[in-house]
Amino acid sequence: MEKRLRSSLQSSADEFLSEAAKFPLRSSKSAIKSSISTLIKPSSDLISTLSLSLRDSVSRAISKFKNLSESTFPASPVTPPAKRVRRSARNKKDDDVSPTGDGDNERQSIAEKLQVYAYILHLCVFHTKNVFSVSDLLPTAQELHDNLILFESDSILLSEIANLCEEWWKGGLLGKETLISQSLPVVLSRSLTFKKKVDVHRVYSLREAFTLFDFEDESIEDLKHLLIRCVISPLYLKTEDGRKFIAFLFGLSMQLTKELCAMIKSQISFGRKSMLEAYGEIVFRGWKAVEGECKNEIENGFLQGLVEGATYASSPDLAASIRRVLWGFVHQRTTEGVEKLIFCLAEPVIFRSLQVANSNVRQNALHLLLDLFPLENPDATKEAKDTLLEKQFFLLEKLLSDECPDVRVVAVEGSCRTLHQFWEVVPSPIITKMITRIFDHMIYDACTEVRLSTVNGVIYLLGNPQSHEVLKVLLPKLGNLIMDPTSVVRAAVADLLILLNDIRNFHFHKVVPLDVLISALADDQPVIARKITKLLIPSYFPSKVTEEEACKRVIALIKRSPTAGARFCEFAALEGASLRSLLRLFKIFIGLTVSSVKLSEEQIEGLLVAASHLCTILAKDASFLEALNEELSGGKLKTLFTVASSTRAQSSVCFIISHMSPDAAGDLFGDCMCLITKCSGLLDDTERQAEVRCAHKMILSCGWFDDMFEDLVRFLQRAARGCHVKFGIDGGKQSIRSATRSKTRSSMKISSKSKQSEGKKPYDTGGNRFFEDYALAVGVAWQIKDLLLSDNTRKAILGSRNLESAYSALRLISEASILHSQQHDYLNTYPVSAYTTLTLHMALHNIKIDGSADSTQETPSELTLNHLLHCVYSLFKANIGNKSGQFPSRSLDAGLIPPESSTKTKECQTGASLTKQININVVKVLTSVLKFIVDATAMNLVPHYHERCLNFTTDNLRFVITNLKELAIAQLQLTEGDLKDLIICLKSSFTYGAKLLNIVLKNDEVSSLKGGAYNLVNELLDLIVAVEELLGYGCAARFSTVVQPWVPDLVLALGSYSLLEHTGDEGFRCSSENSTFHVPSWLHILARIELCELRSTGSDEEIEKDQHLNDFLAFKRLVEMMSELLSANTKILDAVGVTFLTGSLNALQSKNLDTVLGVLHFVCGKLVRAEDPNWKELKLMLASLEKVYRGVEIEADRLDSSEDDRQKLYGAKALLEPIWTSFIYDEKKDSMEEE
Secondary structure: OHHHHHHHHHHOHHHHHHHHOOOOHHHHHHHHHHHHHHHOOOOOOHHHHHHHHHHHHHHHHHHHHHHHHHHHOOOOOOOOOOOOOOOOHHHHHHHOOOHHHHHHHHHHHHHHHHHHHHHHHHHHHOOOOOOOOHHHHHHHHHHHHHOHHHHOOOHHHHHHHHHHHHHHHHOOOOOHHHHOOOHHHHHHHHHHHHOOHHHHHHHHHOHHHHHHOOOOOHHHHHHHHHHHHHHOOHHHHHOHHHHHHHHHHOOOOHHHHHHHHHHHHHHHHHOOHHHHHHHHHHHHHHHHHOOOHHHHHHHHHHHHHHHHHHHHOOOHHHHHHHHHHHHHHHOOOOOOOHHHHHHHHHHHHHHHHOOOOOHHHHHHHHHHHHHHOOOOOOOOOHHHHHHHHHHHHHHHHHHOOOOOHHHHHHHHHHHHHHHHHHOOOOOHHHHHHHHHHHHHOHHHOOOHHHHHHHHHHHHHHOOOHHHHHHHHHHHHHHHHHHHOOOHHHHHHHHHHHHHHHOOOOOOHHHHOOHHHHHHHHHHOOHHHHHHHHHHHHHHHOOOOOOHHHHHHHHHHHHHHOHHHHHHHHHHHHHHOOOHHHHHHHHHHHHHHHHOOOOOOHHHHHHHHHHHHHHHHHHHOOHHHHHHHHHHOOHHHHHHHHHHOOOHHHHHHHHHHHHOOOHHHHOOOHHHHHHHHHOOOOOOOOHHHHHHHHHHHHHHHHHOOHHHHHHHHHHHHHHHHHHHHHHHOOOOOOOOEOOOOOOOOOOOOOOOHHHHOOOOOOOOOOOOOHHHHHHHHHHHHHHHHHHHOOOHHHHHHHHOOOOHHHHHHHHHHHHHHHHHOOOOOOOOOOHHHHHHHHHHHHHHHOOOOEOOOOOOOOOOHHHHHHHHHHHHHHHHHHHHHHOOOOOOOHHHHHHHOOOOOOOOOOHHHHOOOOOOOOOOHHHHHHHHHHHHHHHHHHHOOOOOOOHHHHHHHHHHHHHHHHHHHHHHHHHOOOOOHHHHHHHHHHHHHHHHHHHHHHHHHHHOOOHHHHHHHHHHHHHHHHHHHHHHHHHHOHHHHHHHHHHHHHHHHHHHHHHOHHHHHHOOOHHHHHHHOOOOOOOOOHHHHHHHHHHHHHHHHHOOHHHHHHOHHHHHOHHHHHHHHHHHHHHOOOHHHHHHHHHHHHHHHHHHHHOOOHHHHHHHHHHHHHHHOOOOOHHHHHOHHHHHHHHHHHHHHHHHHOOOOOOHHHHHHHHHHHHHHHHHHHHHHHHHHHHHHHHO
16 A cells, blocks of 8 residues: 555655545555655655645545535425435335435545545645645645534544644644634534543643634624533533633633623532532632623622522522632632632621521521631721621621521531631630630530530630640530430540540540449440440550450459440450450450359349450451350350349350350250240340340250240240130141251250140139230240341241241231230230231242142132231121121131122221221231231232232221221320320331232233222322321321322322223222212312312301311322322323212212312312313313213202302302313314214
């Protein structure tokens, strides 16, 4: 290739250009460069001929390129382009040859030639020996530049020409200003598109070229848009050259300066910290570089607006963002003119705003003052400056007593920051005043944030050594805050003490007495206890003394406060104590515990707990395990158990054993089981729960799990037998098969006390025997559920030979807990929870009942589901029986609830005839059952029971709502604890019901479940209304937090009938199957709310009548959310709208005209306004609306209607009339005329 190029160049310029254009630029670059640089001499004739030939070649190529572009894309300013012929089989022959394709190929070929020509031009212009005349080459460069817009589709050609123009400008060559107008936007656009730093640098190096443009001309808009884009480009903001370039733009044009300022201002509200700081730097550089109108615009337009915005911002975050931009000037206040500018901008605003009534404005102004402090006029006299400074300190001190806590928080932190920075120059009287105010009042402030800010401010102030003499006297006043009721304040005080420990001449124990610190170490949260440990380590476990001396100090701490000493050992390693010294300390603890030294029970407990903490730390390092095993022989462990009289001490011994070899445990099973079996009252004692977990861990590590589980099951069987005797509940035996069943028994000998059989003795239900057995069973149920959380213990339970017995016993106890939960308050939900949790794990591990491998046999989850439904419906029947003695026997036949047993007979099953007052225990039990049903459905463990699950959930919610109403009627007051438990259960019930809806709506067979889904969503909405109506807005507000995430599912379920059937008729049948024309409660409340709004302009009597409806604020917000969601999807809006119209029709048929009017007011006034053109798309709603309209007409014409009823019907008709006329009547009329 190079030889051919050299030969052609020696022949003629035209031949050289023709030959060079035959090769792609990428492959021929080096050959072209070599040929031109070596063959063209200063005396060569090619100098003049190559320039002319190059110009002619470029002109011909560009002319041909234009002609091809015009022929391929013809355009007429008068005649619009014809429609493109659709591709089809009939047009296939005509499409076989595509002139457009040929034209594209030819254009591409010409573009490749132009790439070569542009490169050759570049070599000629910047020839190493400068043999070419720039004036001869300029016309060629201008022609390429002027036609840049033609080559937008060829990035390589565009880049070559732009590079040529860029180098021409940088070289200061003749005519450089003529090569800018087209090339500069290309370079700028490239930097924004490819986002490379080198492109940003190129733009910055060409910045002076931008001064050639007239930015007032309309044709410059495209370039201005590119420049404005630079302001929001992260690359430009991140790079130094980018920020300098944006700052340079401020001096180009007054109009551009305004637009740049407006763009920066628009980004402040959501800009990140680095972005805002970059804006501050850019504006400062721009302000410093410009003069005249542009500078005035920055000062009085942009910066003045920022100062006011930082003062009057609607949120603290926005104010902070604005101040970050202003910090670009504050940081440069030593620059000439900046201090004066800041004063002129801020002084008129800040001092006035610090004293306004609005606390947000005061807070914002205070933040701004602290950022600008000290605010002073550099041109003022010394007296004026001192007066202004005193004014600022006076306002700071005044704001320390501000009525708004947020302002006081800023004031105390700001005061400490100001004193830290300017202590040397602040007058002593002012320091005394402010410090006294802080230490005498702020540390006792009622607001937690103020106290926290006070401590943090003092920590910051300690950074100035000049303050130490004063603070040494005042700091003891802060000592009481170590007992502050808020943990964050206590943690801050601990940080302060740690800081004081590192400052010479300060002693932390003079600020907080050692006894108080030790008490806090014993009782406070782990985070604070660790900080106190860090503080005490140099005193109680120093590294600079011998290990023996250090251990003596820790033992002294344990004897002084056993709990504090144990916690000290828990965090000692984390705060730098060596493991070697901790091993020595562990050995001393064990030796001291088993020795004959007289120690109190609390001290022994402290030593063992501390030893267990050390063992946990040391066991993580394998090199210390052998030493631990040597230290703890079987005899020592037995002795440790003997001296450990408290359960916490015994659990600590178990914890130590669990980290070591099981062989060292010896014969400790009986001792450990005593710890586990004392489980009455375990649910409410978190400390004992931790102790039992330690015992579990030890027993598992020693291989005694089967024996422990057998003993636990025996407690369950004893309680199950008591349920059988006391309540007459029959519990048949179930066999079980597991692939992981243990074949052998443990060789461990179990004490006769724990293994004694009770099967042959008659069960005595007298006295407290059954109560004690049931309490133990509840504790065992908690343990089983807790054991199922861990992989190892879960595997052990599911493989145990006693799994069948555990399942059967829990089944019987759960049945008693459900059926008699309303009569006996001591019956607990935990057996039900353990029963259902065990069932789920058995089903997930494919464990079959009765040992059958038949795949058609019911799974444990299905058996448990049937059993629980039978129990719950029996509970429902018992409630109904108390009033009417009636219950449909089909629901309880053979212990199963048939699929057709749904909510169709509402009054019979769980409706308004249930009048017994609510029992919190019953609600808890029902919530546990509902949780199992939803979990099993979500795991697809009961795939054929979805309809029954929906029906039960609906009945369950209706039962709860009915009993809530009975509670309100009886005017019974719940205790605070009961109310809290009730709200938690109601939240859980709603969440489980909504989750079940979500699962069903995603199901492939959802069309067969639409009735159940529709009924369930109505009960969920009724529950929302009932909570607000019966328990008040406070409970409803807490309840609404769990409602909001499920609103989309509620909306979809409301429209499930119409969405699945594509017709509104099903929706009518859905809710009007009963002869009573049932309208859900939530729809009545919605109607009453709408009527209240209608009457808001009526008489005072009417307004007073509906004043109580203002209490439904939470429900109104929910309806607004639903309306907003519906407005985004016309199809779902159409389906859900049918539901509202169906409710109004049912209300009309049951003569409830208030509900008719209210619902129609909502539909036609809020859901879809009468003038909304979307009505044309709402076919289902229009069909339903027509039925409602005709029904209203018929009722209005009835002679027996009262005047009041007739007015309501006329009002409803007036709401429907515009829609009827515009979208139903007119369309039917047009259709009839066409026919």
